[in-house]
Amino acid sequence: MQFPKMEICKRYDLNCVKVLEKEYENLNEYQLVLMLKITDPFSNAVSHMSKKVIASIFGRIKVSSLIYQDQMKIALFYLPIILQQNTSFPLNIVTFAFDMIHSGLANQTLPNKEWIKIENKSPFRRSNNIALFLRPEYNPTFDT
Numbered sequence: 001m002q003f004p005k006m007e008i009c010k011r012y013d014l015n016c017v018k019v020l021e022k023e024y025e026n027l028n029e030y031q032l033v034l035m036l037k038i039t040d041p042f043s044n045a046v047s048h049m050s051k052k053v054i055a056s057i058f059g060r061i062k063v064s065s066l067i068y069q070d071q072m073k074i075a076l077f078y079l080p081i082i083l084q085q086n087t088s089f090p091l092n093i094v095t096f097a098f099d100m101i102h103s104g105l106a107n108q109t110l111p112n113k114e115w116i117k118i119e120n121k122s123p124f125r126r127s128n129n130i131a132l133f134l135r136p137e138y139n140p141t142f143d144t
Contacts, residue, residue: 013043021049024057032061037073041080042117051087054078058093068109075100076114083118 016039024032036057039046058078063071079097082089101118104110 013040014045017043017045017049020057021053024053024060027060029061032057033066033070033074036077037070039077041077042084046081047084049081051085051089054081055090055093058090058096063096072100072104072110075104076118080118 016035019027020032020035020039027035058074061074063074066074075097078093079101082094082097101110101115105115
């Protein structure tokens with residue numbers, strides 16, 4: 001297989017998505033992580049990806065063995081997809097993405113520009129309760 005130059009993918013998400021959809025089974029973990037890092041999860045091409053392919057790609061990556069920065073990039077790829085699609089995803093993917101983003105917010109390691117992208121283009125924008133819940137300063141009190 002001739003692997004396309006990554007510069008092409010940075011400029012054309014559709015090319016990245018096509019490679020991911022057709023070749024994800026032939027790509028190694030490093031190549032998959034690299035492809036996810038440079039693919040815009042908010043792009044129209046990604047929104048049309050098959051849920052099965054998206055889940056299968058995650059299943060081929062051993063996220064626990066990755067460094068924190070790569071784990072965060074994968075979470076930043078998956079969370080917007082999960083939030084924008086009208087379908088359910090496997091619990092392990094949802095839990096991983098949510099926990100990573102929540103942890104990044106709580107520890108202030110998530111770059112603000114990344115949070116703004118998620119907040120502005122997701123249900124967080126429409127639902128203040130969810131946005132508040134994810135923010136680290138959220139500390140609900142319950143009347144009993």
